[in-house]
Amino acid sequence: MKLLVVLSLVVAACYGSVVRQQRRFPDDFLFGTATAAYQIEGGWDADGKGESIWDYMVHNTPDVIRGKTNGDIAGDTYNNYKRDVEMMRELGLDAYRFSMAWSRILPTGMANEVNPAGIEFYNNYIDEMLKYNIQPLVTLYHWDLPQKLQELGGFTNPLFSDWFEDYARVVFENFGDRVKMFITFNEPREICFEGYGSTTKAPRLNSTAVGTYICAKNLVVAHAKAYRLYDQEFRAKQGGQCGITISVNWFGPATETPEDEVAAELRRQGEWGIYAHPIFSAEGGFPKELSDKIAENSAKQGYAKSRLPEFTEEEKAFVRGTSDFFGVNHYTAFMVSANDGKTSFPVPSLQDDMDNISFADDDWLKSASAWLTLAPNSIYKALSHLRTLYNDPIFYLTENGWSTYEGRDLIDDDRIEYYRASMESMLNCLDDGINLKGYMAWSLLDNFEWMEGYIERFGLYEVDFEDPARKRTPRKSAFVYKNIIKNRFVDYEYEPETMTMTIDEGH
Numbered sequence: 184m185k186l187l188v189v190l191s192l193v194v195a196a197c198y199g200s201v202v203r204q205q206r207r208f209p210d211d212f213l214f215g216t217a218t219a220a221y222q223i224e225g226g227w228d229a230d231g232k233g234e235s236i237w238d239y240m241v242h243n244t245p246d247v248i249r250g251k252t253n254g255d256i257a258g259d260t261y262n263n264y265k266r267d268v269e270m271m272r273e274l275g276l277d278a279y280r281f282s283m284a285w286s287r288i289l290p291t292g293m294a295n296e297v298n299p300a301g302i303e304f305y306n307n308y309i310d311e312m313l314k315y316n317i318q319p320l321v322t323l324y325h326w327d328l329p330q331k332l333q334e335l336g337g338f339t340n341p342l343f344s345d346w347f348e349d350y351a352r353v354v355f356e357n358f359g360d361r362v363k364m365f366i367t368f369n370e371p372r373e374i375c376f377e378g379y380g381s382t383t384k385a386p387r388l389n390s391t392a393v394g395t396y397i398c399a400k401n402l403v404v405a406h407a408k409a410y411r412l413y414d415q416e417f418r419a420k421q422g423g424q425c426g427i428t429i430s431v432n433w434f435g436p437a438t439e440t441p442e443d444e445v446a447a448e449l450r451r452q453g454e455w456g457i458y459a460h461p462i463f464s465a466e467g468g469f470p471k472e473l474s475d476k477i478a479e480n481s482a483k484q485g486y487a488k489s490r491l492p493e494f495t496e497e498e499k500a501f502v503r504g505t506s507d508f509f510g511v512n513h514y515t516a517f518m519v520s521a522n523d524g525k526t527s528f529p530v531p532s533l534q535d536d537m538d539n540i541s542f543a544d545d546d547w548l549k550s551a552s553a554w555l556t557l558a559p560n561s562i563y564k565a566l567s568h569l570r571t572l573y574n575d576p577i578f579y580l581t582e583n584g585w586s587t588y589e590g591r592d593l594i595d596d597d598r599i600e601y602y603r604a605s606m607e608s609m610l611n612c613l614d615d616g617i618n619l620k621g622y623m624a625w626s627l628l629d630n631f632e633w634m635e636g637y638i639e640r641f642g643l644y645e646v647d648f649e650d651p652a653r654k655r656t657p658r659k660s661a662f663v664y665k666n667i668i669k670n671r672f673v674d675y676e677y678e679p680e681t682m683t684m685t686i687d688e689g690h
């Protein structure tokens with residue numbers, strides 16, 4: 184008997200110390216999921232919505248999408264938003280990040296004509312979340328520019344920042360009483376480089392690396408105008424925050440040679456510094472080493488001036504410091520080699536490939552997306568570098584997730600491995616004092632994955648796109664994420680007992 188008591192005391196003590204040592208997320212850490220309007224909403228022309236550049240592209244050049252599919256209906260969130268909120272409750276989310284379709288609110292893009300049905304839809308959606316204490320995080324722009332604005336040059340029109348400011352005003356006026364976190368743009372790199380400097384996203388302009396940089400400058404100025412508008416006219420009465428989300432994957436040197444380190448840093452600046460530096464650095468403007476490189480490349484190519492536009496001192500000051508937080512979309516990492524690039528490509532190319540090449544390690548777990556592998560501790564590597572460069576900002580991870588192939592079953596153990604690794608990497612950030620305040624998993628539900636159509640699936644919930652009702656079913660990863668949110672730590676022993684989801688009390 185005595186032995187039994189001693190044994191149980193030892194077990195209790197060990198268990199206690201394990202529990203005490205368990206690394207936890209703070210109670211106020213915001214756990215959520217993220218989506219984007221074109222990828223989930225459907226209702227592409229419903230109730231007065233105008234055409235966007237994605238509507239235009241998929242209808243006029245359907246071949247550019249794998250499987251020739253489109254987002255006309257997608258997950259039909261336009262008609263299913265209550266079910267989506269129910270899923271948020273099932274998961275126990277603190278927050279939900281979604282985007283508004285500019286052309287649902289302003290069909291032509293211009294603020295003289297507001298679509299009341301669009302305002303009503305987003306009001307209903309937001310109110311449904313708030314009913315259950317789910318905090319809405321609203322992205323104003325996730326890639327679906329009104330087509331009418333594209334016909335005027337889109338992001339390359341010098342008036343672009345005014346159009347965006349007018350749109351932002353309509354959003355703040357209509358929703359800012361209830362939405363306390365606004366994100367102006369999702370991923371400038373994908374908007375400008377992929378849309379204007381390549382053919383991998385709408386509007387597929389591939390404008391010889393001139394359009395990319397005009398877009399970059401106009402976009403950060405537009406962001407700053409929206410931020411200053413919020414700051415000056417709305418913040419005092421609405422009390423929210425406004426920021427931007429930039430895609431920041433980690434680019435590490437392939438070897439420890441100084442050449443590779445220099446190449447990796449230049450690559451980071453080309454990928455995300457170009458958008459982050461004007462807003463988050465103390466000096467403002469485009470990063471110097473990048474500007475020098477583009478000027479050098481432009482001269483070699485016979486341009487009279489650099490293809491990268493300058494900021495005036497006034498513009499630098501206007502843009503600098505215009506974000507209450509740094510929204511980071513982080514998925515993966517690449518290694519950068521200075522030398523391999525030179526043998527594989529003519530350097531410099533018009534795309535400013537920064538004289539290098541990047542690749543993933545063969546040993547990293549691969550997803551269904553060619554660009555996405557599970558790279559070790561990459562969230563920590565990216566955020567600690569950003570923190571040093573930009574004076575310790577507040578971070579939110581506004582996207583992070585894993586793709587599986589269409590048709591796989593609901594047991595998505597590789598996604599679970601990825602999410603658990605992300606949690607550990609975020610806990611490393613918190614241990615190190617990085618100001619990381621929240622995490623939005625991409626994605627709540629399967630959706631239209633841009634050029635990959637419905638072949639790559641990112642959802643915690645599977646969607647049956649053959650079913651007119653677009654039935655949603657939780658994957659195993661949904662149960663694991665729910666468990667993490669509930670406990671605020673990663674329980675590696677946790678296995679769902681059934682695959683039936685319920686809503687816990689209080690949600």
Ligand SMILES: C[C@H]1O[C@@H](Oc2ccc([N+](=O)[O-])cc2)[C@H](O)[C@@H](O)[C@H]1O
Pocket residue numbers: 219222369370373430432512514554582625632633641
């Ligand atoms: C899956 C999500 O991807 C997001 O965009 C990215 C970001 C970075 C890369 N990359 O190659 O490193 C690819 C896609 C996007 O914001 C979201 O909408 C999803 O499609």
